[in-house]
Amino acid sequence: MLSSIFGALGGLILAPLAGGFLSGVDRRLTARLQSRVGPPLLQPFYDVFKLFGKESKVTNAWLVFSAYVYLMSSAFSLFIFFMGGDLLLLFFVLTIGAVFQVVGAICVPSPYSQVGAQRELLLMVAYEPILILVFVGFAMCTGSFMIADVFKLDSPLLLKMPLLFLALGYALTIKLRKSPFDFSASHHGHQELVRGVQTEYSGPYLALIEIGHWLDLVLILGLCALFWHTSVIGMLILVMASLFTEILIDNITARLTWQWMVQKQSLLLGMGLALVNLLWLYVA
């Protein structure tokens, strides 16, 4: 028990390093796809250190509270993941962070962050059900919601839940704010929303959000890895493939508008994939 706690804590300390490095890879790959050289691999760390060195400037103190709660919830849900804990608990703890990021954005009377927050809420409506359904898929295969029980299975879950894996990829794109679902906080310097839901977070508090985002990245890739738990190489391949696909999709798709997302029922596409897979598990 104690060793697993220490293991999880160790993982938690390493996670920001891995997450930062992965987002460095992301930026580099994106640059190459766009025929640029791109920043050094460690650029995200430089950015965050620089942000920490900035003077704090906020409109409303609640924003600071929200930033810390967001980081805490990301860290705690990652801790639950490393402990092999309950997937539903992990999901609910992750929700705390998402809710507080939005609360922080709404508590400032700024049109940019408010619109970003509303869009973020819409995106949450799109990805939360998918995550729940994916976790239910795990429960149907292992008989419990415990992550530890996944490792008791003999064959990779990918064979049983391929569509759920795709659906998870869908949720992943939204959670990582990649195109075409990056309309709540665009990364690409577009004019329309400045930084959407993150407009008002600045300096050290933006750094906290950034670290929280790295942790989320590690968590989600970890979830992807669970689909091929039987071999370490398999896990690595799956994680790398997912990440590369995400980056590719990010670069070859245009951003949606939220109306498009609701009207074209793309909201339901991921859930539909998940549902079909669940029904299949139910029958098989």
Add this chain to the structure above:
Amino acid sequence: MMNFLVFCCVVLPFVVGATLYCVQSNSLRTTLVPVTVLVMAMAAVGLGAGGPFHMEARHFLGLPLDGLFTLLDFVLLFYILVLGWNLRSRLVMGMTALQMIGLMYLKGVLAGHDPLITGFAPDGLSLIMVIIISVVGGLITIYGLGYMDIHEEHQHLRTSRQPRFFAIILCFLGAMNGLVLCNNMSWMFFFWEVTTLCSFFLISHDNTEEARKNAFRALWMNVLGGLAFVSAMLFIQKTLGTLSMEIVLQKMTALDIKSTAMLLPFAFLCLAAFTKSAQVPFESWLCGAMVAPTPVSALLHSATMVKAGTYLLLRMAPAFADTTMSTIVALFGAFTFVGTCMLAVSQSNAKKILAYSTIANLGLIITCVGINTAASMVAATMIIVYHSVSKGLLFMCVGSIEQRIGSRDIEDMRGLYNVMPRTATITAIGIFTMLLPPFGMLIGKWMAIEAIARATQAMTPILFFIALGSAFTVFFWARWAGILISSANLHEYPTSGLQRPTVLFALRTLCGVALLFSFLSPMVLKDFIGPSVAGVYARLNLRAEGFIPGAGFTGVEEYSWIYLLFIVLALGAWLAWRVTRRVPEKAHSLPYFSGLAVKQGNEIGFRGPMNVFEPARVSNYYLPQYFGEEKITRAVDVISTAFLIVLVGGLL
């Protein structure tokens, strides 16, 4: 002793109510109401501490109790008939007349010579309900003392109508306690109809055109429920030969194969419960009920009325376990959950958001009832308990806010923290207790999802509905919480406003109860809810597959993991709060406005043409084009009616 406690919970409120109505004295009311509430709460806790019991209750003041209830049943129905006449409503009159005929047939022909039934036989669930009704309902009544004073000041009434108001409220609480304690279904029916009548009076209390209209809608829908109840009693008497809930449950669970004829009365009971719990397509009466003064909405939505329906279903659930009917009930509940969550998204009226969220949570409870395993029963009870507390609290908050700022629109609550710091904080806490872990509601929802995932029947579509619905839940709660603390100042230094002591007392106590009971939720689960469900399953010789969600997390087969969760999250929140308080005043900046931000008074904006100040106006997305009431209510009603037709018609 038990006699006395039951008397305090059921009869005493009626007696005090009648006294208040007859004496019409202000000073008497302000002393008598809190005392009665205290006595009721203590009696309820006393009953709860004693555990399930049997009480024959043959006589009351020397009169045969069964005959008395029969008489009261008819008096009540006759009164509703007269009411229907006064309202010029053939619908109400017709349905009431049918109820009277049914009851006459039941009492005169079918059950004429049956042996007397045990009067009171509460199980664990009933006792939990009594405590909720007496404590939460009692606090709302105390809140009403302060609220109604201000309410009547606003109305400029010549004579106060408060004696009538509190008399009805107390009768309402007494009737609810009676309803959950009774074992004899025909007695229960009396209390069931009393709650219908009380809610009619309370909704029409302000006597405006709208109030009368909405009260009438509540009346006819609940009279329809009453008719379904009478039909159910008739069929139960016919097939099982008794009206004792205990014996009905024993006989039904002993059956190997439940034939359609056996299940039909339970379909009618479901219908009765759906009307009372305002499930779609009957949701309109509960949404309309918000025209009443706030204590009424708080009562209807949290401790009383709507919980009567879920109580009835939860109590009767083992009778129809493992049937297709049960699965349909679960699907129906899940559909209500997702439908009303969507409707809530489109609302900016705080009371309407709360109303739809109530209906949604009742739908979730009914889903658990339909899943019909020990685990789902525990989840349902958990949600009933914590929903009552949080929803009662939120309604009272909205009532206070409305009296201060003159609006119940959440857009008008921007920066409320500066105007009403304590109430805004309590409201935000109330919202988080509805939405986030580690609070009780979410643990209930978690258990519900686990229970559904482990059940076997039609689980995938139900889970889909629940997953989708809970995402919408986040949508409408999170933005409200953000609005409450919205401000352009770094730190607010609010001065506390004037608040009636009774109002503040009720708000603080219930908020404390919500937090404390969430922290104690492992104990509540282990010592009350778990044993109560296990007791029912043991008595009925059913296979109970209990489980403890998340137990593997700490490796302990206890509920102690919740403490861990609580401690980690509380510690994190406390640290975040400390840092937040220490942000120096010089760190303040205006929000980003493309470099043009200007502050004028308390408003942020920019200088437009001609150097005119243009304030920034922001508003939430309510998406009326997708989720508006006029867009989807009709579809929701049609689909849910189809469910009801399948439910009842499938068995006929």
